[in-house]
């Protein structure tokens with residue numbers, strides 16, 4: 349720790365991944381003060397998302413060592429001189445990073461930012477610099493622009509979303525990724541209609557968020573397919589009208605039987621090519637299948653070309669629910685306050701020193717959405 353200059357860096361405690369597969373190691377690090385366009389956030393709690401494990405295991409390559417964490421919520425501690433959007437003391441949710449100057453960003457589809465991969469998985473700022481150090485050298489950060497598995501996160505003004513102080517801050521971090529992915533897929537990308545049928549293939553945090561959103565959107569048939577009975581029970585509680593245990597029943601046949609031929613909308617959130625096939629085959633004529641599950645880079649999947657062509661089916665990839673976080677996240681906070689989007693039912697809290705347990709429980713399906721409490 350001798351090399352950390354106290355005048356320019358602040359001491360933080362963070363979970364560091366030093367080798368492929370982990371574990372998360374709790375360490376003391378140094379973090380730089382904010383630049384003119386940056387915001388220092390005191391992290392209250394951070395959700396754990398499947399993508400943290402994907403990065404830990406290097407299915408998506410990230411440079412090591414790195415501080416992960418991309419569902420942070422906290423309180424603004426300090427802002428750079430050019431920051432206009434927020435002020436110290438504001439409560440914020442941290443979300444993904446986008447560049448703001450490419451064509452998809454200019455078209456309002458920030459989740460398809462041309463620079464999404466380097467900005468969110470590059471382990472550094474847009475200019476390639478890092479802000480985090482251990483005694484010996486740099487530690488990669490800015491994972492999803494935030495690296496929030498630590499007591500403080502240094503983020504850009506763009507990936508901070510102000511939320512009301514009346515909302516339960518320690519619960520809100522997952523709105524920045526997993527929850528907005530499922531809810532936004534239904535509301536922004538698939539545009540599920542009142543009276544329509546919707547089926548999620550995969551009942552994790554994303555799939556169950558989609559179930560809640562489908563109910564808000566007015567779907568009258570909402571099917572959840574998964575292999576874990578406890579997830580299916582929760583899906584029922586959250587608004588699913590039917591559940592299918594894919595281990596016991598052929599989910600394609602089940603969805604076709606329930607919907608008289610196929611669902612208007614399906615969502616694949618498991619990241620498995622064979623489940624994607626089910627989600628396509630379970631569609632109605634002119635139905636739309638959204639892909640949100642992330643397999644390893646380079647994974648390919650198959651489908652019956654004529655089966656898709658002659659029925660006018662559409663298959664679309666969806667990142668982060670195609671959401672504009674400054675607009676979408678506050679709307680989810682309000683839906684939660686009104687009791688119409690009870691995502692707290694997915695959450696179980698862990699302390700920072702239990703972070704490896706949180707990851708294990710998530711991977712085993714014991715916990716749908718772990719949230720790691722970090723500060724207050």
Ligand SMILES: [Zn+2]
Nearest residue numbers: 447450453461
């Ligand atoms: Zn962009």
Ligand SMILES: [Zn+2]
Nearest residue numbers: 397399525526
């Ligand atoms: Zn995520």
